[in-house]
Amino acid sequence: MSRNYTVGSMLGKGKKIDDILKELGSVAEGVKTSKAVCELAQKLNIEVPVSSAIYEAVYTDITPQELLDKLMNRKLKEEESYI
Secondary structure, eight states, rough: HHHHHHHHHHTTTOOOHHHHHHHHSSHHHHHHHHHHHHHHHHHOOOHHHHHHHHHHHHHHHOOOHHHHHHHHHHHOOOOOOOO
């Protein structure tokens, strides 16, 4: 299994990121990338709900159920096209 999958699976089981990374012995690229994506999105003033959820899962104490509820209950709106 990939490191990202392993990290996500362990986060879903309620483990903390510091403990996961110690157990893995290496960093999954998605851990740092989630932060970079959210910082760039904020700078460009765009919404990235899935990336934001990944960031929250990694860097906050939100539970998997709270995160799922938050994503599924987002207010519907028209999405923008950049093409």
